[in-house]
């Protein structure tokens with residue numbers, strides 16, 4: 001047996017792009033500062049331009065519309081571009097390309113043209129960047145039918161979901177919470193080679209009988225921590241990691257909540273109209289009579305992300321918020 | 332600059348006023364960096380060191396009622412527009428006494444009282460907004476002008492091109508100041524920009540465009556003065572490209588491996604503030620003692636501001652939920668408290 005391959009999230013994402021480019025000459029990357037000597041502002045594309053060439057790891061001007069537009073065009077023409085939007089807030093600058101073009105082109109063309117493109121973007125609060133560099137806007141894409149959306153929570157998923165995204169024939173928004181890139185507490189084992197994780201297949205991170213916690217991305221770890229605390233109080237939580245939001249694994253969620261009769265949905269995006277609202281609504285539609293308590297939602301405050309460190313810490317949902325939400329479902 | 336007299340120089344008061352602004356910027360920046368290095372404070376810091384002469388160049392032409400828009404690398408612009416040191420430091424440190432109650436932070440400093448209207452973290456986004464300030468002045472018949480600052484990298488984003496065209500078509504009283512420090516994040520301008528001079532782009536929109544050595548305070552003062560005068564007198568917008576250099580890379584902690592070492596060394600050796608200081612003395616515009624006095628006053632004001640900021644509390648927890656809307660009734664905040 002060889003040693004387990006323990007990797008950081010940033011490294012796993014890098015490996016996925018490396019493998020995809022090695023497998024398929026149609027895969028290329030474009031984005032701001034992604035080539036050497038910089039290797040990306042978060043170093044996630046480190047080394048790739050040296051290995052695969054500057055024609056395939058293309059550094060762009062600061063021009064988000066031009067980046068995503070070029071990715072769409074090349075994708076229609078048969079390439080598999082992976083565009084990087086440095087931070088998710090900047091998605092707003094090119095949202096027309098995403099929502100009016102990438103998302104709709106297959107439909108508008110009656111299936112004649114498709115956009116096999118990935119937009120990778122780093123996101124999330126906790127870095128002290130303030131309001132314009134911290135948002136979680138995955139529902140922008142969820143609300144653009146035609147876009148798929150993935151938000152990994154582990155290095156193995158980051159790699160496996162990104163490989164799936166790159167070889168998927170539809171456009172994918174791939175959300176990378178920047179707090180996870182190089183933090184050892186999110187490190188994990190990553191299988192070698194072209195190992196893909198399918199879309200629409202949730203992972204049960206912890207089995208439990210009393211309450212189902214449904215989450216994605218970094219907050220899955222908070223759910224696991226909350227479950228650990230609650231176990232000490234005799235409350236047994238099941239933790240479901242959705243991995244992808246479009247499509248999402250309804251079967252797994254309904255099966256679990258059908259059994260536990262209680263659900264808490266958790267994400268970092270602001271609560272109001274966050275993906276949790278969709279989850280909660282679907283659970284009520286399917287399981288209304290079987291629920292022992294209304295589905296509880298935990299998300300960020302419905303405010304812009306504040307700068308002051310104490311306010312930023314209050315803005316993001318915490319383990320304590322999750323525990324409190326679970327307690328609201330009890331009794 | 333050298334020790335030659337400059338016939339194009341402004342009067343002595345203006346020269347010293349520019350020196351005072353430059354010193355505020357330089358000394359504030361040095362304090363921020365030393366406190367960051369020693370771990371006394373923690374924040375994401377974009378040093379404006381090297382770019383002092385540009386802000387000082389427009390700063391002395393503006394009135395309090397004029398408007399300024401700037402970017403995340405904005406400390407120099409904030410200071411040149413007169414944002415008070417105490418509130419500015421407190422905002423950078425995320426304190427309740429800051430310009431924005433600690434809720435905006437360095438990337439979003441706002442102080443309407445000083446005319447510092449918007450600081451944005453989104454590249455290029457200030458340009459269209461500046462047009463709105465220009466339009467408001469035009470509509471209300473005031474002679475206020477707006478200076479919008481942005482980088483070389485920002486000249487490649489759609490907002491720049493749309494904003495420049497609109498300003499020209501509407502003859503808005505806006506001065507577009509491109510602080511060209513030759514890099515956008517980790518990318519040299521030559522790898523991202525198809526023209527040698529960003530000012531060339533002005534012609535495409537039908538407005539005057541001029542490139543100036545942004546490290547030459549007198550040339551910069553002159554060009555800014557002409558642009559401000561044009562805007563104030565109804566002559567419309569100008570694109571000023573002021574060439575300069577970022578001494579400390581994109582942000583503190585930047586390894587700067589993408590920058591040419593010799594190039595940076597040469598730029599720092601030609602420190603525009605240091606050269607200007609020497610020129611003022613060599614040409615009899617000020618004595619060493621007079622400049623030391625200015626520097627000491629600035630240092631004392633910074634000491635006071637740092638102490639004020641460090642002794643200020645963080646915002647009250649309730650501030651998370653205020654200022655989202657003007658109407659702060661429970662209905663507007665529904666669900667906000669999770």
Ligand SMILES: Cc1ncc(C[n+]2csc(CCOP(=O)(O)OP(=O)(O)O)c2C)c(N)n1
Pocket residue numbers: 032062064086090093404452453454455481482483484485486512514515516581
């Ligand atoms: C729309 C957008 N894209 C990307 C970024 C990330 N970013 C922040 S600063 C920067 C470089 C900007 O360079 P320039 O305009 O030359 O200004 P400088 O930092 O040199 O002062 C980039 C790419 C951003 N903030 N906004």
Ligand SMILES: [Mg+2]
Pocket residue numbers: 482483484510511512513514515516
């Ligand atoms: Mg620049």
